[in-house]
Structures are given as C-alpha cells and as structure tokens.
Amino acid sequence: MKPTLWVRLWVMVFLQYGIWGLWFTTMGTYLTRTLKFSGEQVGLAYGTTAIGAMVSPFLVGLIADRFFAAQRVLAVLHFAGAGFLYFVSTAKTFPLFYAGLIAHTICFMASLALTNSLTLRHVTEPARQFPRVMLVASIGWIAAGLLIGERHLEDSADQFRLAALAAAAMGVYCLTLPHTPPLVSRTSVTAGELLGLDALKLLRVPSFAVFMAGSFLICVPLSFYFSWTNVFLNELKISEAATKMTLGQVSDVTFLLLMPFFFRLLGVKGIMLLGMLAWTVRFALFGLYASGSPWMGLLYAGILLHGMCYDFCFVMGRIYVDRRAPEHLRATAQGLLAFVTLGAGMFVGSWLSGVVGERYSQLSGAGLKTHDWQHIWLIPAGMAGVVCVAFGLLFKDDEPAGDTGASQTAA
Numbered sequence: 303m304k305p306t307l308w309v310r311l312w313v314m315v316f317l318q319y320g321i322w323g324l325w326f327t328t329m330g331t332y333l334t335r336t337l338k339f340s341g342e343q344v345g346l347a348y349g350t351t352a353i354g355a356m357v358s359p360f361l362v363g364l365i366a367d368r369f370f371a372a373q374r375v376l377a378v379l380h381f382a383g384a385g386f387l388y389f390v391s392t393a394k395t396f397p398l399f400y401a402g403l404i405a406h407t408i409c410f411m412a413s414l415a416l417t418n419s420l421t422l423r424h425v426t427e428p429a430r431q432f433p434r435v436m437l438v439a440s441i442g443w444i445a446a447g448l449l450i451g452e453r454h455l456e457d458s459a460d461q462f463r464l465a466a467l468a469a470a471a472m473g474v475y476c477l478t479l480p481h482t483p484p485l486v487s488r489t490s491v492t493a494g495e496l497l498g499l500d501a502l503k504l505l506r507v508p509s510f511a512v513f514m515a516g517s518f519l520i521c522v523p524l525s526f527y528f529s530w531t532n533v534f535l536n537e538l539k540i541s542e543a544a545t546k547m548t549l550g551q552v553s554d555v556t557f558l559l560l561m562p563f564f565f566r567l568l569g570v571k572g573i574m575l576l577g578m579l580a581w582t583v584r585f586a587l588f589g590l591y592a593s594g595s596p597w598m599g600l601l602y603a604g605i606l607l608h609g610m611c612y613d614f615c616f617v618m619g620r621i622y623v624d625r626r627a628p629e630h631l632r633a634t635a636q637g638l639l640a641f642v643t644l645g646a647g648m649f650v651g652s653w654l655s656g657v658v659g660e661r662y663s664q665l666s667g668a669g670l671k672t673h674d675w676q677h678i679w680l681i682p683a684g685m686a687g688v689v690c691v692a693f694g695l696l697f698k699d700d701e702p703a704g705d706t707g708a709s710q711t712a713a
Contacts, residue, residue, distance in 0.1 A: 303426045307480070311421055311435045314479060316442040317472040318417050321383075322410065323446030324465040326351075328456040328544050330533040333399075334671055335457040341663055343396050345656015347403060348529045352649035354407030356641060358415060371483050372420045376413055377476035383409040384469035391462035411644075420482050437558065440551040451545030456536060501627065501635035509698050510626055513574075514642055516693040517619050520578055521647025522654060523682030523689070524611065526585070529655040531605075534588065534675055540601070550608030557609030561617060570622050571699045577614025578690035580607045585683035592675035616643070622699075655682075 333339040333347060386406035393399035425431040455461045505511045535543035557564075564573055587604040591597070619639060627635035658681050662674040 303424075303431060307424060308435075310479060311424070312438045313475065314417060314472075315421070315435055315438045316445070317468060317475060318414065318442065319439040320442035320446045321380075321465050321468045321472060323443035324450060324468060325387075325461045326528065327447065327547055328450055328461055328532045330529055331456045331536050331543075332458065332461065334533055335536070336459070337394065337396075337399070338671070339396055339399075340656075341658070341660025342653075342656040343400075344533075344659060345529055345652045345654065346400060347652075348525065348655070349649045349652035350400070350403045350407040351411065352645050352647075352652060353404055354409075354411035355648070356645035357408050358412035359637060359641075369484060371481055372416050372423075373476050373479040373482055376416050376420070376479070377473045379409045379413040379416070380469045380473035380476060383413070384466045384473060387462050387466035387469055391459040391466065420479065423482050424480055433558065437555055440555045440558075444548040444551045447544045447548035447551070451542040451548075454542075456532060456544050501631050501638040504627060504631065504635060504638075507626070512693070512697045513619070513622060513626075514639070516574070516578075516689060516697065517615070517639065518642045518647045519689045519692075520581065520615055520686060521643050522651040523585070523685040524581055524615075525648055525651025526655040526658070526678070526682040527581075527611075529652055530659055530673075530678065531588075533659075533673070534592075534678075535601070537672060537675070538592075546602075547605060549602065549605045553606045553609035554612055555609070557613045558617065561613060564614070565618075565621075569699060570618060570625075571694075571697055573614045573618045574622075574697070575690060575694050577611060577618065578686060578693060580610040580614065581686040582683050582690060583607060584611060585679045585686065589676050589679035589683060592679060619643070 329347060330344050333344050334341075339347070383406050386402050386409065390399055390402040390406065393402055421435050422432060425435065449464070450456060450461055453460075455464070505514065532543055532547065535546065540546065561573075564576075568576065584604045584607045587600045587607075591600040591604075620636065623635045623639050658678055659673060662677045663671050664674075666672045
C-alpha cells in the first residue's frame with residue numbers, strides 16, 4: 303500500500319473517532335450538571351448510539367452498498383451529523399436533545415461502518431494492514447479527550463459544537479478520499495441480510511449460542527462505564543477528568559498490540575473470561591475508591607484496565623465469529639454480533655445504568671445532584687461477575703480453527 307494512502311486513511315480514522323470522543327465520554331457531566339436531566343434521561347441519551355447501531359445497517363445496506371460511492375455517502379452523513387450535533391448543543395429540553403442525538407447517532411454509526419468498509423476495500427493485506435489503520439482511532443479519541451479536558455468543557459455545550467465543527471471538516475475531507483464505488487450487483491436485499499439475521503441458524507451450535515448470550519449480557523454492565531465514569535470523576539472533583547480518561551485509550555492500543563500473544567497463550571475462552579473479569583475488577587476498584595479509600599491509584603488502575611475490558615471482549619468476539627461462521631455467513635454473522643452487542647446490549651445497559659444512577663442520587667444543599675457511587679458501581683461489578691462465572695461454566699470452545707462443524711450444523 304502506498305504511503306500516501308496510509309496517511310489518507312489515518313486522517314479519516316483520526317477524524318471519525320475524534321468526533322465521537324469529543325462528546326461521548328463527557329456528555330453525562332453536561333446533562334447532569336448543566337441541563338439537570340435525570341439519571342433515566344442520561345441513560346436514554348447514551349442509548350442513542352445503540353439505536354444508531356440498530357438502524358444504520360439499513361442506511362448502509364440499502365443506499366451506500368448499492369447506489370452511491372462510499373466516500374460521497376460518508377460526506378453526506380457527516381454534513382448531516384454536523385447539523386444535528388449543532389442542534390443538540392442548543393437543545394435545553396430532553397425531547398429535543400434526545401431527538402437530535404438519535405438523528406446524529408444514526409448518521410454517525412452508518413459512517414462508522416462505511417469507514418471500515420472503505421478501508422478494507424483499499425488495503426492490500428487486510429489482516430495485517432487494517433489493524434494498523436484502526437490504531438489511529440485511539441489516537442483520535444485521546445486527542446479529543448485531551449482537548450475537552452484541558453479546556454474544561456465537560457459541562458459545556460461547546461463539546462457538541464466542537465464535534466459539529468469536526469464533523470463538518472470530516473465531510474469536506476471525505477470528498478477527497480479514494481473513489482470507492484458500490485460493489486453490490488443484486489437488485490434486492492433482505493432485512494435478514496442487512497441485520498445479520500440470516501446468521502441466526504448458527505445459534506443451533508451450543509458454543510456459538512452461549513457466546514452470543516454472553517456477549518449480550520456483558521454489554522449491560524459495561525454501559526455503566528460510558529454513562530457514569532466522567533460524572534463520577536467530576537463529582538469527586540478530579541481535575542481534567544476527560545484528560546485522565548484518555549489513559550484508557552492508551553491501554554486500548556497496548557492490549558490490541560498484545561492480543562496475538564494472549565491469543566496463543568489463552569485461546570478464545572481464556573481471553574473472553576479475562577475480559578469479563580476485568581470489567582468486574584474495574585467496577586470494584588471504582589466502588590472501593592468511592593467507599594472512602596484515599597488511594598487514587600484505584601481510579602487509575604480502573605481506567606487503565608480499559609484495553610483488557612474492551613479488546614478482550616469486543617475484538618476477540620469479532621475474531622471468534624470470523625473463525626466459527628462458515629464463509630458465506632461471516633458478513634451476516636458480524637452484523638448479528640454488532641446488533642446484539644452495540645445495539646441491543648448497549649441499549650438495555652444504558653437504560654439500566656440511568657435507572658440505577660437515578661435510584662442512588664440526591665440533591666445536595668447547593669442544589670446539585672450527588673450520587674452514592676459505592677452502590678452504583680457495586681451493581682455492574684456484580685453483574686459482570688455473574689456473567690463471567692456463567693460464561694466460564696457454559697462456554698466450550700473445543701472446535702479447532704477452520705473446523706467445518708459449525709457450517710455443517712448450521713446448514
């Protein structure tokens with residue numbers, strides 16, 4: 303692959319994830335401190351990305367993959383997303399804020415899928431080059447967090463305005479990307495193909511069914527991290543909380559590079575269990591600090607576990623699906639996994655995190671909402687622990703890579 307193409311793809315990925323990083327981790331602080339939204343409303347707001355993940359396959363499958371070049375659809379999606387983000391920055395009531403954010407996340411999640419497919423179309427060695435391109439996603443997220451943290455914008459609508467500006471810039475940049483025409487030649491496509499529902503037949507394989515159930519269930523407690531961590535740190539008056547949270551993306555890059563070593567050492571089941579255990583430990587560390595421990599190392603350790611939490615569950619999950627699904631169902635199986643985890647799992651988790659956050663909140667004498675963080679973090683820690691134990695007991699990854707048993711059973 304030419305050096306110039308590397309740079310063009312890196313810039314694309316940097317901007318794509320920078321847009322997301324400018325508002326996603328700090329939105330909860332803005333909603334609770336500035337707009338005074340309830341915990342349930344915060345949870346619903348974080349669930350908009352799950353709605354986007356469930357709706358966006360129709361945009362990509364019915365439009366982008368069939369009629370228009372990917373780079374042009376990307377430009378339109380980001381221009382529209384920029385407008386919706388600016389609208390969100392002006393909204394003061396929850397219905398308007400929620401509607402605007404849903405509109406943006408549908409556009410954004412569709413663009414996320416398109417940046418992946420565009421990259422895969424142009425790399426010459428996907429298995430080796432695609433991860434190297436995607437490493438820049440963490441750099442974009444880190445840069446966004448540093449900007450928000452150092453400018454103290456965590457409780458300001460300016461985070462959405464900056465994201466809108468970045469989205470507009472991305473829209474312009476997309477028009478300069480390599481031409482990527484649609485590949486689909488058929489005139490019709492089913493809803494099952496768009497959402498990966500054709501891969502439901504793989505659930506006849508017990509190990510695959512347990513994997514999917516575990517992937518869904520672990521997404522419920524992990525949603526608490528995205529909904530409440532920045533609020534938690536700011537409520538404890540941790541300076542530049544968004545900046546400190548970028549340590550999680552540093553960890554993400556580190557564990558992504560270490561993934562081949564852990565895979566050889568532990569296999570699929572060992573890595574998945576370690577990832578689920580990491581979520582349990584992370585929430586327990588947060589709860590321990592909230593109980594009155596003076597050692598801030600507990601917080602930093604919880605944040606630095608992010609790479610193990612995310613990569614060992616999500617990245618390993620994608621690899622497992624690719625290994626277990628027969629070739630003709632791999633694309634739809636990945637779509638099903640995204641629908642189950644980023645869609646349904648994250649939606650349920652975001653909603654539940656909001657309910658729990660509201661349940662353990664109260665107004666302080668100054669009129670600000672405070673939370674009983676020890677109890678809040680204890681709940682996802684317990685849920686992740688139960689999922690980890692159940693997965694360890696029920697999941698049997700005893701089929702070697704390349705085995706055709708799944709294919710034969712699913713046929």
